[in-house]
Amino acid sequence: MKNFLIAFLLLFTVAACLPNRDKDDPEPELAGTYNLTSFRVNNQEFITANTGVTGTIVVTRPSDTRISLTLSLRGNGQTQTDNLGEIEIRKASGRNYDMYESGTRLGSINGTDLNFDISDGSDRIVVAARK
Incomplete structure (x- = not known):
């Protein structure tokens, strides 16, 4: 029993010294x-x-x-603002x-880059943006 207790304490001490993965790869600020x-x-480019x-965005x-x-x-001296609504992220x-919107993948975001490509059947909008 004494050997088991020593082994358990040794294992606990080593585990406490392992690096924390969350600190190595922090979640991005989206x-x-x-x-x-x-x-x-x-297919008509507006940002040039x-x-x-x-x-x-x-x-x-x-x-x-x-x-x-x-x-x-x-x-042209005008600003147009549109609320695109809430989108699910995974x-x-x-x-x-x-x-995602209604189970369809629209694009990606990582805290630095944002990309999406949406279509409603008649119009297609493709956006790329950077923080």
């Missing part, structure tokens, strides 16, 4: 403002140096499994999360 690098509607259009995280997106486009690999 919320924040992402600057659009590409915004296409039906020639168009003078800029934009942002503001991401908030109301829960561990959902994010909320607000898109703002600025050009942990993918590493720091990446996949974004």
Whole structure:
């Protein structure tokens, strides 16, 4: 019994010294403002140096499994803001999360990059943004 107790204490001491994996790979901060690098509607590019259009996506995280997106486009002295609503997120690999709506994968987010590609049958919107 004495040997068992010594072995148990030794095992407990060694286990306490192991590195904490959560500290090595912290969860990314998904919320924040992402600057659009590409915004296409039906293969027409809107964010280019020639168009003078800029934009942002503001991401908030109301829960561990959902994010909320607000898109703002600025050009020709006007700003258009659209609330894109809440989207479900699921942990993918590493720091990446996949974004889903009604079981359909829309894109990904990792705290640095945000990408999504959505289609309603007649229109397709492809967005890339970076924090």
